Amino acid sequence: MTEQQNAVTDLAESTSDASLERTRRRSEEIEDQIATDPGRFRVLTGDRPTGSLHVGHYFGSLRNRVRLQRAGVETFVLVADYQVITDRDGVGPIRERVLSLIADYLAVGIDAESAGTIFTHSAVPALNQLMLPFLSLVTDAELRRNPTVKAELEATGDRPMSALLLTYPVHQAADILFCKANLVPVGKDQLPHLEQSRVVARRFDERYGRAGDGSVPVFPRPDALLSEAASVLGTDGQKMSKSRGNTIDIGMDADTTAKLLKRAVTDNDRHITYDPVNRPEVSNLVLLAALASDRRPEDVAAEIGDGGGGTLKKVATEAVNEMFAPIRARRAELAADPGYLLQVLRTGNERANAIAESTLAEVREAMQMVY
CATH class of the missing domain: 1.10.240.10 (Tyrosyl-Transfer RNA Synthetase)
Known part of the structure; x- marks a missing residue:
């Protein structure tokens, strides 16, 4: 079986009943490990700044992020501003929405000082540069089969798909892997995205090798922490949106x-x-x-x-x-204090940049592109 066929099988099986059961068991093991050794994990999570966060977000994901942080798990929270334009013609009042998102994060209890990093896509060039080698590791057909890409395309009303939307899973892989996150809280519908990140990590190791002394891969293969959070509907009984x-x-x-x-x-x-x-x-x-x-x-x-x-x-x-x-x-x-919110973001962006540049240096070394 070819590398591409293996990847297709991995993505297809990521939502099968047997795979879901394995993921649930693994999530239970991880929860036990968090209770005894939270420092071994680094979480990547985040949201697109397309509007205010609501109680569905809180009960669906924000509360769990706070729980993990308070348990001692280092957490990177991405304000995915570049992903706003995957399916839109403009960014809208994005500065206002980014600050609103940060205010929501801090208000619900996310700690941006001792246990967390809040950052934006657009402020971390090295993260986005990882897209280039990562894109060499996937095929057009694989991306088009990704369930999330298909769902996002359907939601746009059959308008022509942008290349950014097509490569959305690869961008998400860069989000996860740039900081070497080894744990991503997800619902079962998001498992194919995480599997794509695992495929990228594995293929990079197989194709380009390892940096440093070569004893460990450049990128970990992130685990899913499967969330069984309750889904709260909107006031009309439909999906809260x-x-x-x-x-x-x-x-x-x-x-x-x-x-x-x-x-x-x-x-x-x-x-x-x-x-x-x-x-x-x-x-x-x-x-x-x-x-x-x-x-x-x-x-x-x-x-x-x-x-x-x-x-x-x-x-x-x-x-x-x-x-x-x-x-x-x-x-x-x-x-009421946008200056403080901007300072939180600047501090997070500085940290994210330092980590992304270090990771990119390892990538260039593994690819023998250090001149």
Whole structure:
């Protein structure tokens, strides 16, 4: 079997039932290792600055990032500004959105001083330079088969695919590998992306060799930390998305949150149950209230009983506003001091640049391109 055929098999199998089970077992092993030796791991995670982060982001990923940091895992958080233009004609108010993202990160508890690095794509040239040798390691056909590329293309409404969108998985490999991250928190839908990064790391070692004394590869093969985080829907029962206008942003005030949840979709049955399959809208509000109050959704539903949708919305509103009150207060302080936010970003960019330049030097040495 050829190298390309092996890669196709790897990507296809990354979401098979057997592979998912192996990944889950490996994630459990990693969680045990984090508990005893967190210093052996370095995490890469991040977001595109396309709008405000919302409670879906918080319960889906931000809370887990904070948990890992507090456990002692070094964390790199990427503000993926270059990825904004993979499927858009412009960057929009990107400076405002980048600062908003940083304010969200810091407000929810991400530590950018002792255990984390917040940085942007556009400020780390050596990271992006890794794209050139990495692109030599993949084929056009492999990229077009990547599930995320296919999904992103469908989301653009069949407009012509940009080369940046096509090479999105390779750019993500550069994001992960430039800092030699060996752990990436992902959901199962993102596993093919991570597998592409593992393929790039392996092929670089096989094709170009190793730097230094040659005892270890230049790049580790990053593991997935499979996230089983609950998925919170928007107030209309659809996927929470800024474009749909159905989000509850982290930085929203309590009154706006109450108004949005008052309009949330429910159903005509006054008896509240937690049944995500048959009652997705009602169950979503139950889940939101449960997550915000650190309770089981079944217990929240049982407590409301025959109280109907009005009581459910009130319970969800009170739980969300109570939980996010200190986060929102902290965020307001941060947003009022853009100079501090910029300093956090400059410090993170400086650190990311130092690491990226060191990694690029190893790459050039392994490729015998040091002149």
